[in-house]
């Protein structure tokens with residue numbers, strides 16, 4: 446009779462309390478949460494405004510079932526998200542995986558309602574993570590997780606731009622163009638009449654440790670999708686609502702160009718801030734109007750979708766993001782944090798690259814001989830560093846398996862968007878100390894991802 450955790454080889458600490466960017470376990474061990482849990486607690490732990498609003502809603506109306514009644518908080522949340530992000534309709538679920546499933550179903554329905562049911566294939570990219578359900582994992586480019594789930598084919602083949610390992614003869618821009626062209630080739634190979642949508646994390650999250658695409662890639666992808674009547678779905682479950690220093694990560698590449706926005710956007714972690722499960726799919730006006738014209742709602746749903754308490758939570762998280770101006774802070778203070786990380790890690794041979802935007806930074810590790818050769822997967826470097834960081838009082842997030850679907854290690858730093866500057870500086874120096882003290886010469890047999 447025991448809690449089934451993700452790892453029976455160690456005892457997971459039991460949280461006693463959490464405030465801002467600090468978590469304390471029973472027994473007194475304390476950590477700085479440098480990755481916002483699962484890159485989700487974007488406004489810090491136990492923010493008084495979110496706590497108060499959540500309790501107030503719990504006292505007003507705990508739960509109503511979505512086919513019988515709606516509620517003020519969920520109506521307000523839909524209105525706010527659509528107005529703020531420029532979309533026409535919002536559909537809610539509980540997890541990021543469910544939102545991604547709903548995004549895929551919306552795309553297929555969009556074509557089926559126009560008499561094109563054969564337009565149902567979803568294309569996705571070689572380094573990506575879209576969720577843990579059978580459908581979303583089968584669309585994800587993450588070797589270790591696929592193998593664990595018994596999915597043994599090689600996975601999506603449209604390349605994710607990975608600037609660090611681009612062919613040496615290409616400029617960044619040429620490389621981005623080549624990656625976009627590979628999408629077009631795949632659409633032509635499968636037949637545009639069979640493709641419903643292309644799935645992209647505008648900035649890759651946990652599966653690739655904050656990979657930012659080259660300038661020009663996004664607009665070329667958008668143009669290719671338009672050319673072939675393929676919907677563009679942005680998975681912003683991890684990046685959405687400020688994490689990268691913009692409301693949506695796609696805004697870095699599509700700002701002021703409405704025509705460059707994705708047709709469908711999925712939100713999750715940043716929406717709920719880690720407080721209560723809620724996720725969302727946003728539909729653009731053209732997609733929404735096809736559903737509307739046909740008087741077809743989305744006939745899928747989960748018992749606890751549209752949960753009023755989760756919705757009150759999400760509205761309160763939005764209030765905090767707006768009132769504390771956290772998107773601007775993520776942009777400015779996040780850039781300073783990235784520079785400070787680079788400064789602190791200068792001269793550490795194992796650091797192959799520090800990349801990211803806003804408050805999403807990946808530190809990729811490689812053999813310390815400057816060849817950028819990844820460590821063998823059996824060295825489990827990401828896990829090893831997560832443990833060393835934990836001993837040093839820091840929680841960081843592991844990423845692995847992004848080089849040739851097997852090797853590749855990184856740690857991700859993604860503090861809450863309102864983490865005080867002094868705490869950010871402590872994170873930088875502790876990370877550098879942990880990396881500098883790490884001995885990468887002995888293999889360690891264990892799973893190398895979270």
Ligand code: PLP
Pocket residue numbers: 540541542543545574575576577646650651680681682683684713
């Ligand atoms: N999409 C992205 C980009 C994610 O990072 C995640 C989770 O890590 C998901 C989808 C799935 O979200 P969830 O774990 O809430 O199901």
